[in-house]
Amino acid sequence: MSRLEAKKPSLFISDPLTKDTVSQSLSLLNRILKSCYGPAGRLKQLHNGVGGYVCITSQSSAILGRLSVSHPVLKVLTASVQNHIARFSDCGLFTAILCCSLIENFKSLHVPSCTVIKISKHLLSLCTDYLKSEACGCRVSVDFSNLKTLLCLARSILTSKPACMLNATEVDHLAMLIVKAFMFTIPCHVETKAVLGKCVTVPVKGRRVLDSTVLPGLLIETPEIQFAKLLSVKRISSDTIKIALFCVSMSGDLFNPEEGTITVHHRISLEMSELNQLLNVGKQLVNDEVGLVVCQKVIHPSLKQYLKENQVMAVDRAGLSVMEPLSQMTGSKPIASIHSFSPSCYGSLKDVCTKSFGSKHFVHLIPNDTVVCSLVLCNRNETAWDELKCACETAEHVLQLTIKEPLALLGGGCTESHLASYVRYKTCSLSTSSFKDVDCSQTQYQLIADAFCRSLESVACSLSHDDEILTDMVYGHCWLVPSGFPSVSNWSDLLSKCGCGINSNTQNLNWRLLQPHFGSPTIQSCPKEPSVDAADLLTLDCFAAKYSGLQVAVETANLILDLSCIIEDQN
């Protein structure tokens, strides 16, 4: 009998955005995220009241994943940013800050949300068209024959995560490792559709960052291998070892939950027969001159012993995660049957050796074709290691995104301020027909365009937490005034390079303060594209991630502005 319970009526809240609670929690979230942004971002310590694991971080993925947001509107916002991070890994804070600022700025205008949405959609298309066009002044194309831009990309990501606790040499070392690991994963023989390989991160905690390294092939942790000092593996030739990969349990257990009852007559041992079968498998492997057997699950000790006696190395409990890269790397097919298998399933390896890092022992499988590599990542303590791992994975992902679309955006706030000045310039010279298109007056359009630009600039402003930020009127780039100097009239004495490092202070660029709270002068000319002179230490951002983040931020802000009511199911 089913039990019927009366459903409680839902809670209906109309016009949620006009409520104080929303604006308060929104601005709190915005302040938290802004303070995390950039290389000088402040760290956040996340822990619960009853102790346990403490997380020190400034990354959006870590913060948003652990923060429990109660308000439904903020839930939508954080879900949206988290989805963006899941797709692109990078630019999560950018998306979140921009989205919060857009909502706050648009909300204060008191223009009907329908009009705001239409206009901001139009402004967004201005930005995206510009970023996609050849004339775009804030993007650089990435040349894969020159590693410099790739290193810049990796370095920018590492430096923007202060919780990794890295110094300049360590950043350089890791950036080099990341690019090297990325290079390993690119297949040498490209067919019609190239598939990138995999970089497996191996954790080694409590060691110096400079001990980190990249190795081609896979490392499988095996605690017992330390006893076998000398590795004697049967080889077919000096650089070929046959490998067999099993995904079925070789433990000799009979237990299978799916099957029915088995009645066994007295004095018949099925375990015995199972073990015999395993030993038959061992014989076949030896006969087929297999040198290495890797099993996803457990291998029976007798079989292991037998294989060892015949100079066949056996590695068990490899786990599901290594199966795919292992099969990709060796060309072997995981065998799922211990009754019959054909020699066509075997793969080959170049070499096998043992490696030790700290207290951990590994078998190192070296393939012929290195599409799989292992990044041995060291850091001093647990929390810093977690942060570093996240940063390295982000960098790896960004490089993968960049190979799809070989472009990068200028970092250090320059893209944001440049885009803002471009939009300001464009909206000054807009024809009346485009106002008709979006069904609004020119004043409304100007108001919203200004709020849009201020939101973009406020992202750039969050890069500095105490210092003043300037923008120039020629390139529209972002300049950071070093702290400790009083406000002076002649800024050119203090400034050396812009945020991304592409422009240096060679001429008077007509600076002004970048303050998102005041209206800014109309811009008469389109911001120029700087002449790129292979500057070494550029700060670069991932194009795909920022491009999508910009769109997601505007779309999410529109989504939230469009809310007319909230219905909370109380059941």
Place this chain on the structure above:
Amino acid sequence: SASSLAAAAVAGAVRGALGPRGGRALVLRPDGRPLLTRDGRRLLEALCLQPPTARLMAAAACRHRGATGDGAKTFVLLLAAVLRGLRAAGGAGRALPDFERRVLEPAAALGLRRHLLSAFPGEEAEPRVDLAALEALLDAYLRGRVGPGERRRLARLCREYLGRCAARRPPALRLLGRHFEALHAAVPGLPLDGSAVLPGVVLRRDFAAYSPASGAAGAVVVTEPLHAGPSAPGVELVVGSEGQYEAARRWCEARTEAAVKRLRSSNVGLLLSSVKQQDVVIYYAKLYGVSVVECLSAEEVALVREITGVSPYSPFGDNGCSEITDTAAVTFCRPLLLGSKRYAHIGFASSACAFQPHCLVLCGPVDGVNEQHAAAIQGAFTMLQQLFKTVDGREECRSKGESQSDALDVCSRHSSATQKQLTVENICCNSNQVSEHQLKTHRGETDTQIVDSALKGSENPAGIQTASQIPSNPASHSEELNVPCRGAGSSTDAQKPHAKCEHSGEMHKGYESDLPVDNQKNYGTAVLTTDNANTVTVCERLDVGKDLEKASCGIIPFKHEEGCVSVAQNYSSSIIEAGSVLPVGGYFEILLHYYIQYYAKQLQQSAVTVISSVVADALLIIPKSLHGTTEGNSFAKFYLKTTNALRKNQPLPVNEKGLESVYCKYQLVISVLHCVTELLSIDLIIGVKRPLQKIEDNDSDDDL
């Protein structure tokens, strides 16, 4: 008055989401997941209303929305307005059925008709939606369902999707509506611009085994594991010796290997499984180059079966040697990376009803938005199906005596108002031709219950009938043989065939060519129409066409959709023809408002006149709330402009590109009036403790 208050409260809740300027609602589901929606049905469901009358209203609104794909919010608003009006007028609800027959139907059939546009421009036998009209319809529909920034992009996407699927006719639209769940994939975290239409079907699973060579081979669907061990649950295996057990296991694996080998030798490259296959099967599949997708959902399996026409393959069903013939042709099969998930992307060669399977990939920042978009597009498919329907049946449920006297009333009024020129001989002759023809076509069919229609025919006292109604009897009798192919709705139609003298000859030809092909399909559609509850009625309006330029009354002995539409361009007896559309933005309501007043003036009966003014005024609530949110008096301007044009007989001043289906709109008004009738006839609400048992109504199913 309680119901009036409840309706007003519900209307207040949904008003914010109405129309192009409406906002969306954020619904927090019991499990905490946010859902964004502007769909009236979802809103009403999410509100978990408690007052019984409010629940009744919400249920009626949802029922209407489910049937037509549109209008739950409008339903509630209109219902609230009518109830309020009736309360103010002091309750004249009993005259509602009379109003419907005497004022509403003439207003729609005679007044509204001349303003209607058609979405089927071609003179094809099987109408399909015009591309331009499709875009206008989708645009208008989505305007009320998604945010202002997303509407245009989604409408374009949806039009492209329908175009590439070749789904502009009801069968394909129905298939889309049924299987859209499996025909779209949502990717959260990307901007809407990333959305795309992909050829083929995207299954929400990665390949368990993939071999690139399996592209151009066939596919089979399995619903059971290919591998079975020596013992199974509920089966006891007695082992006599070690060798025996080993041999049994070996045999089982060999059997699995043979099954996979057999697939390969029958040129099967792809195994689609609804269950998880064991590792052994995957291993052998990899070895023999067969790709495997497992753990498919029931919807996906149903979709694949429907578009390919294959039935599940049972591996151990036959002797295991013959070649597998029931395979689906696959054009390509490859893994697809959407967002961070891998899916199986499979192209099936086109098949049933010329439907080209395509997959719609929807991108949005959050899942809630993707859900909203998917639901909106699925609703659009339902809405487009309504375009092919006509409002033409008479309702069966009325008591006969009443309807007869009404018919007398109405007919005499009409025959006096319009001078009919049809001669009895002519019609008789024509109907005889019709009946002969029908007998020829349908001789093979077995007859079922049409006693009903025959009875009704004989019940009509001849004296009451107008001249042109008399010849209808032979035709209706001759249709007895025809009925089985048209379903339950035919008994209504049989009563009132019309004759159009000049064109009847041509029409017969039309039927000759149409019928044998379309029988099956028509049957399906007819069933669907009657299924959708509120079949609206047309009474015997011989003068329906009179107000049109051509003074003709249509002969539609076959009232099924396709047949009807092919002739509907010239002559029709339906209130609203298939494919009728109007510009969006309150034109329908203002037109109906105007014509209800116009036709109500001709009546003396006070109760009906009162109701007429109540409904006419209530209708204005829709354009009012559509225009209300912007600058002050835009509604008044719009109203004056439109009614002035109507008075002067000028074309409507339209600056809207969007279109809406008149069928849905008219159906909405009828449903609201029925709901009002229902609400007003309840005098006591009794709370019970035990859950109410639902009484199975077998007859409704059997009738079809």
